Amino acid sequence: MTLEIATVKAILKEHNLLVSVDEAQATSFSGIQYDSRKVTDGDMFFCKGNFKPAYLISAKNSGATAYVAEQKYDEGTGMTAVIVSNVTRALAVLSAAYYEFPQDELFIIAITGTKGKTSTAYFTHSILKNHTEGKTALFSTIDRIVGPEPEDEFKSDLTTPESLDLFHDMRTAVDKGMQTLVMEVSSQAYLRDRVYGLKFDVGVFLNITPDHIGRNEHKDFEDYLHCKLQLMVNSKYCVINAETDRFEDVYMTAKATSQPERIFTYAREGATLSSDVQPDFTFKNDQDRLDDMEISVQANSDRAKALDIAGDFKVNVPGDYNQSNATAALITAGLAGAQASDAIAPLSKIVIPGRMEHLDVPNHGMVFVDYAHNYASMKALLHFLHGQYPDGKVIVVVGSPGDKGISRRAGFGKALSAHADLAYLTTDDPGFEDPNAINDEIEQSITPNTVQVKRILDRREAIETAIKDSKTGDVVVLAAKGDDHYQKIRGVDTPWPSDMVVANEVKRGLE
Ligand SMILES: CC(=O)N[C@H]1[C@@H](OP(=O)(O)OP(=O)(O)OC[C@H]2O[C@@H](n3ccc(=O)[nH]c3=O)[C@H](O)[C@@H]2O)O[C@H](CO)[C@@H](O)[C@@H]1O[C@H](C)C(=O)N[C@@H](C)C(=O)N[C@H](CCC(=O)O)C(=O)O
Ligand SMILES: Nc1ncnc2c1ncn2[C@@H]1O[C@H](COP(=O)(O)OP(=O)(O)OP(=O)(O)O)[C@@H](O)[C@H]1O
Numbered sequence: 001m002t003l004e005i006a007t008v009k010a011i012l013k014e015h016n017l018l019v020s021v022d023e024a025q026a027t028s029f030s031g032i033q034y035d036s037r038k039v040t041d042g043d044m045f046f047c048k049g050n051f052k053p054a055y056l057i058s059a060k061n062s063g064a065t066a067y068v069a070e071q072k073y074d075e076g077t078g079m080t081a082v083i084v085s086n087v088t089r090a091l092a093v094l095s096a097a098y099y100e101f102p103q104d105e106l107f108i109i110a111i112t113g114t115k116g117k118t119s120t121a122y123f124t125h126s127i128l129k130n131h132t133e134g135k136t137a138l139f140s141t142i143d144r145i146v147g148p149e150p151e152d153e154f155k156s157d158l159t160t161p162e163s164l165d166l167f168h169d170m171r172t173a174v175d176k177g178m179q180t181l182v183m184e185v186s187s188q189a190y191l192r193d194r195v196y197g198l199k200f201d202v203g204v205f206l207n208i209t210p211d212h213i214g215r216n217e218h219k220d221f222e223d224y225l226h227c228k229l230q231l232m233v234n235s236k237y238c239v240i241n242a243e244t245d246r247f248e249d250v251y252m253t254a255k256a257t258s259q260p261e262r263i264f265t266y267a268r269e270g271a272t273l274s275s276d277v278q279p280d281f282t283f284k285n286d287q288d289r290l291d292d293m294e295i296s297v298q299a300n301s302d303r304a305k306a307l308d309i310a311g312d313f314k315v316n317v318p319g320d321y322n323q324s325n326a327t328a329a330l331i332t333a334g335l336a337g338a339q340a341s342d343a344i345a346p347l348s349k350i351v352i353p354g355r356m357e358h359l360d361v362p363n364h365g366m367v368f369v370d371y372a373h374n375y376a377s378m379k380a381l382l383h384f385l386h387g388q389y390p391d392g393k394v395i396v397v398v399g400s401p402g403d404k405g406i407s408r409r410a411g412f413g414k415a416l417s418a419h420a421d422l423a424y425l426t427t428d429d430p431g432f433e434d435p436n437a438i439n440d441e442i443e444q445s446i447t448p449n450t451v452q453v454k455r456i457l458d459r460r461e462a463i464e465t466a467i468k469d470s471k472t473g474d475v476v477v478l479a480a481k482g483d484d485h486y487q488k489i490r491g492v493d494t495p496w497p498s499d500m501v502v503a504n505e506v507k508r509g510l511e
Contacts, residue, residue, distance in 0.1 A: 095166070159186040243267050398424070439457075
């Protein structure tokens with residue numbers, strides 16, 4: 001693949017991004033990169049984010065013949081200089097062109113929400129994988145699946161990849177025969193233009209609660225909401241949880257660019273809703289047990305009935321919020337052409353790494369590994385588990401990350417006060433902060449005399465103590481880290497075997 005300077009100019013002009021071009025030498029580029037360490041001969045290099053001019057020197061030394069930036073750099077003398085008004089947007093539109101617009105060859109489903117994106121993406125992918133006989137790709141926080149072979153599956157570093165990587169992976173998926181793509185879209189993706197210019201076939205809005213506010217993320221809740229709403233603006237069909245906070249804002253935003261017939265709403269049967277909009281789908285469940293989670297999804301409007309996706313389903317991942325996630329997935333899969341019969345087997349078998357995974361430890365509490373890592377999800381998780389184990393203690397091992405999501409600390413304190421009996425405060429991705437100071441903040445938000453608090457900073461030791469000291473009938477929740485295989489410590493991804501691996505090791509030690 002190559003990119004000609006004439007194409008670069010035309011695309012940037014079309015998007016109103018071009019400021020000036022200084023053509024020095026090459027007019028054709030064999031590759032595009034935003035990381036100098038990956039540059040090879042003949043590449044075009046993008047100067048973005050926390051860029052340092054030294055990276056441009058390094059890119060030039062590695063053979064880059066052009067750079068794209070928001071200002072001219074002396075370090076780029078001798079290279080073609082493409083100056084743009086917004087470099088992350090330029091990266092997105094030029095990446096799409098370089099990879100020959102793979103989005104046009106895929107039916108793309110994009111999912112946003114403060115909580116439930118990964119779970120809903122997994123549910124949707126499992127149904128559509130069945131419906132398309134394996135021709136459905138998945139770009140999730142946990143992993144990316146770009147083709148049918150085991151080697152086409154790899155771990156993700158971001159929920160929504162950088163635009164260049166996104167279009168690269170879309171191209172691979174198309175070349176490997178994928179027809180449908182299920183992907184998560186974080187608010188950060190819109191803030192950083194990672195999905196700039198993309199139109200989705202279906203956009204799903206699950207929920208919004210305060211999160212991701214702080215340095216490097218959103219300046220306030222309204223900015224967070226604004227970014228999430230962009231998915232509704234950029235989707236042909238919208239699927240919206242009628243129970244979400246700020247439903248009116250979400251629905252009105254969807255209506256601004258989509259006909260009401262292309263907007264589908266859903267809610268739990270009997271839920272008190274903030275709006276007069278009648279949900280197209282309602283769901284209910286008579287069984288809310290860990291070992292037997294069933295939902296009954298009903299189509300109410302004629303448009304909903306036409307999708308032929310309503311019915312009764314067993315869902316292998318417990319948690320009442322997963323009934324809502326599964327309903328969103330069913331409607332979405334229906335819009336991609338699936339029928340109820342395509343969903344029955346996949347939903348009954350699905351496993352989502354690090355989400356509601358459990359381990360039975362004889363003579364001790366039942367261990368749960370879950371990715372709940374803000375107030376809303378921790379509250380929902382502990383409330384559900386307490387209902388399942390009413391006679392035992394709810395024991396939680398949890399820490400909060402450094403350098404981001406500051407509001408989570410107070411949220412954990414609040415959720416633990418209301419729903420836990422014993423909390424082990426420990427380490428979780430402390431970054432450049434002191435984990436003890438982070439735990440001080442969690443502890444300050446715990447209402448006195450509600451929950452017993454112990455502090456064991458070594459995460460392995462905290463897990464081991466929590467499991468060993470638990471009794472039959474208790475539940476031990478290893479929270480917030482999910483399936484993570486590293487601890488982010490002072491800028492380094494330090495290997496961590498994962499909470500479930502450690503729990504299994506503790507179990508074996510007890511046998
Ligand atoms: C705040 C933020 O989102 N930053 C992202 C952004 O960083 P950035 O553009 O400033 O890049 P940087 O890594 O600081 O480096 C600056 C530039 O110099 C380049 N470089 C760097 C070193 C070098 O030797 N040579 C070189 O050229 C880098 O490749 C980069 O282009 O672009 C990078 C990719 O190009 C991302 O890795 C990085 O995500 C950081 C790591 C991050 O933690 N992001 C989080 C907040 C995030 O995006 N989270 C959401 C999920 C939210 C949710 O759960 O809902 C996500 O979508 O994952
Ligand atoms: N609809 C929901 N409402 C509230 N909590 C939820 C919901 N779905 C999942 N959760 C909780 O949130 C945790 C994370 O779920 P999931 O990974 O699906 O969400 P996510 O939106 O991808 O999260 P993140 O943006 O943090 O990666 C789960 O482990 C569960 O505890």
